Amino acid sequence: MRVVVGLLLLLLGLCGSGAQGEAGGLGEVNEINQNTDPKDPAEESTEQITKQTTCDIWTELRALRDMVVELNVHVELLQRENSDLQTRLSSSESELLISKSRIDQLERENAVQATELTSLGTRLTTTESKTSDLEKENADLQTRLSSSESELLISKSRIDQLEIENAEKPKVAFYAGLTNAGQLGPYNTDITLKYSKVFTNIGNAYNPSTGFFTAPVKGVYNLQFTGYCYHGGNVAVHVYKNNQRIMNNWEISNDNVPGYLTNSLVLELTAGDEIHLVLPSGFSIHDSGNNHSSFSGSLLFTL
Template identity: 55%
Template sequence: MRVVLCLLLLLCGYRAQGEDGDLTEQTLEQTTPDIWAEMTALRDMVVELQVELRTMENRVMESDRKVEELKTELTVTKMYIELLQIENSGQATDLISLESRLTSTESKTSDLENENADFQTRLSDSESELVISKSRIDQLERENAEKPKVAFYTALTNAGSIGPYNTDITLKFTKVFTNTGNAYSAATGFFTAPVRGVYYFQFTVCGSSAGLKGVHVYKNSQKIMYSAEWKEHPNIRYFTNSVVLELFTGDIVYLRLPKDHGIFDNANNYSTFSGSLLFPL
């Protein structure tokens, strides 16, 4: 554009000078070399401008290429961003799921910890109860070891009938089968309490002849019980009775045959006397 404008200006000036008629041939000759010089300069300028134009065109093409590359890169980037968003959305879902599972696991862990604490408490209580139970067992074993063991079982005689007599007599049960604690004496017929306590006694009385059969139960000199039956016919008949007594150490218990009463025993051990300590006091 600059070259064209310059040429137009020169032509217009030349034309104007010719119309005025002021120029001479000498002036024209002087002016001609200047025009060619100017035209040469203008041509060179045109060449330079063409070169610059091609350079600019190349730069524009390069810019267009870079713009296309940038557009392509931008498109790829957008796609990558979308993929990342999709992936991130999936990861967010997974994260929410993981957080939910973590919360559930923490809740279960808390429940298990509470349950374990409860088990520990119950275990501690059970251990305490076990210690107490063992202590109680040890105490009972000691008490049982220290507790006197007293029991006896005897039968009267192998002689058959005893009585009736004109007076009361003390019965001596001479066949001793059990005498734990040695509290019964076959020589006297007495049971002597070794410790204060509650004792259980049982006796069986047998008769073979007609008439009265029975015994008195004595504690020391005190008559505790009278137990008897009347027999109409001479045959073997017997009865059993029992008594529970509180005795002090040294108290004696024994059976007496009342006068006019009879009693029978032989190898079959029909008439017996037994007792044991229920518990000490």
């Protein structure tokens, strides 16, 4: 810019000198022309050329002046733009510093998060391993539970079946004492013992009026009896099944020494079979409120 201004000043100086020369030259020429003859055609041509050249220089100077003005305006615009760019640059640099600071902060946070993520990954792996173990244990427990439930269903089914069978199964049990009258016998003939003091008679299979026990169903039965005597008496009890003697028991007592006998039987009986006890002739039996002599029995199981 300084170079351009210097050139313009130089041209202006030259133009000023040329103008003065031309003015002086023209004055002298006019004076000569006034004292001499008319001008030569060649001189007139040179004079015209000189005038034309002077006009061209002034035209160029005006153009250069306009150019300088435009350049000044352009320079001012460039300076303003440069100032704006400087301001924007400063703002950008500030923002860049803030961004770098934020980036550093984010990098630190990212490092912390990466560490936490690694820790969480480790914990997740451990949790997944524990979860896998728990799933296996749960599967085993489910299998065992299913097996237990199946066994429970089978057990319940069996219990229900047994309850049904037990409900349908006849219940037979009896217990009876002989008498409160004291001693019976001896007699000259065999007599059927009627145990009249009935304490238990489930199923009503024992008849105290006849002394007979009648099997209600086919099965295995357990039967027990006792006999007692004293004051030198002799006790005996025979067991009959359907009027056939199947057992003979007796006890001989001495003076003032009581005699006592007891026995039991396990018999397979068909429905309708009868069991009764007989006091043979010549023997006696004693009973009282103490129930020394008794007869009892029960169904063990059906067949």
